[in-house]
Amino acid sequence: MKIKTLKIMFLLLIAPYMFGCDSKQPEQPKPSPKQEKPVDLLKAKLGEIKTLRQTLIAKQHDFISKKEYFQIEIEKIKQELIEEQEQERIDNRLANIQECDAYLQELDRRLQILSRAPDKLYSLERSFNAKIVMISLMYETEINDLKNQITKIIKEYSPEAAELVIDKSKINLKSKDEILNGLKAEKEELSKKKVELLNKKQEEEKEKNSQIWEEVCNGVFFRINQLTEISAESARCLSQYDDETLKLDNLTTLSPEAAQHLAGWDGVHLYLNGLKELSPETAKYLAELKSKRVQKCTPGRFWGEDCSFYYNSKHLYLNGLIMLSRDNAKYLSQFKGTISLQNLTDLSEDTVVFLAKRDDNRTKLSNNIKQKIDEIRKRR
Structure with missing residues (x-):
């Protein structure tokens, strides 16, 4: 009985192999790739x-x-x-x-x-x-x-x-010819525009100056430092300006006639730093700026007033000048007040000679010109 039972169990074990069966589970089908929505x-x-x-x-x-x-x-x-x-x-x-x-x-x-x-x-x-x-x-x-x-x-x-x-x-x-012709046309157009702009600016400046001249001669001096040019008549009106300082630094030219009228101004500080050059006649009239005798009074110790007189020394500012001719140096060296010429560069010796005649305290110069003056004085 035991032997029969063992045979049956053995047959059950080998049966799948005898009949071509596999004990493994059949493979499941692979899922298809997930498709994007x-x-x-x-x-x-x-x-x-x-x-x-x-x-x-x-x-x-x-x-x-x-x-x-x-x-x-x-x-x-x-x-x-x-x-x-x-x-x-x-x-x-x-x-x-x-x-x-x-x-x-x-x-x-x-x-x-x-x-x-x-x-x-x-x-x-x-x-x-x-x-x-x-x-x-x-x-x-x-x-x-x-x-x-x-x-x-x-x-x-x-x-x-x-x-x-x-x-x-x-x-x-x-083409190269087209470029050259275009360049020539551009150059001509640019020159034309420059002339037009310059003329327009000059007209505007002329109109503005005329307006300020009229204001000055009517006793209004608020815009005098905007003047780029003054006529002889406006200079005469400016000479009546009642102040110690007259700033005309925007002037680029100054005629001898206008300078002659400015020489009669009674103030102290005359600023003309915008001038780049002077004619000898203009320099001559500017050198004639004279000190004014001024009376100063204070209350007396017991009664009345104690008065004294002094001269207000003029100060002429010409720091825009780079060069100075011999004639200009000759006239300006005769100026009795203080003169500022601090932007003068290299001057000829005969020009420096005139400046060397002036008192150092009344002449404001660059160090370069001062050295030249010292050399001339040492040789004398």
């Missing part, structure tokens, strides 16, 4: 649009900087071209201008697109976002159409994110 695909595409838009904005700023650079380079080359004499160098500079102009043309074309692209992409991005919200109500064909639209837009604007490349075959390059 249409809404996720569209959002990813919209992310590409957003990235592209930001790239185009950065590219726009970059191209604007490049355009400014090439414009500056062209102007530099043009200035060099004006002064250049050697033909080979002229040809090289003209070729450089052609090269820069080619870049400018391409930059203008690209910037024209880039100026509109970011706004258009942003508008489309918002529009597509609104449609994605309604995707649950859309048919599959509508979803595919939307995806294709986004792909098309990305494909359309992606090339504009590329670096600047010049295809000279597609650019209308200016």
Whole structure:
């Protein structure tokens, strides 16, 4: 009985192998890859649009900087071209201008697109976002159409994110003669504008001076330091100015007739630092500025007043003068007051001789001129 039982158990153990059966569990089918939802695909595409838009904005700023650079380079080359004499160098500079102009043309074309692209992409991005919200109500064909639209837009604007490349075959390059003629025309136009601006400025200054002259002769002196020129009549009115200081630093010219009237002014400090040069006649009249006898009274100790007299020493400021002629030095050296000539540079010895005759305390000079004066005095 035991033997029979053992046989049965043995047969049960080997039966699966005898009949080709496998004790292992059958393999389960592998799950198919998880497919992305249409809404996720569209959002990813919209992310590409957003990235592209930001790239185009950065590219726009970059191209604007490049355009400014090439414009500056062209102007530099043009200035060099004006002064250049050697033909080979002229040809090289003209070729450089052609090269820069080619870049400018391409930059203008690209910037024209880039100026509109970011706004258009942003508008489309918002529009597509609104449609994605309604995707649950859309048919599959509508979803595919939307995806294709986004792909098309990305494909359309992606090339504009590329670096600047010049295809000279597609650019209308200016000839060297055209550049030279254009440069000549620009130069003539610039000269014309300069003349027009100068004339306009002179007319405005003349009108302004006339207004201030009228004010001065009516006893109004608020704007006298704005005068750039004075007539003999206005100088006569200025000589009546009742103040110790008369500032006329904006004067650029001073006629002998006007200087003659200013010499009669009773103040102390006369500022003429705007004058760059003097005629000998003008210097002669300025040197005639005389000190004025002034009476000063204080209450007396017991009664009445105690009065004394003194002379107000004039101070003439001519710090705008760089050079001084021999005749001017001769006349100005006779000025009895203090004179400031601190911007005088190198003077001839016969000019310095006249300044050496003056008292150092009454002559304000640069250290260079002072040294020359000391040398002359030592030789005497």
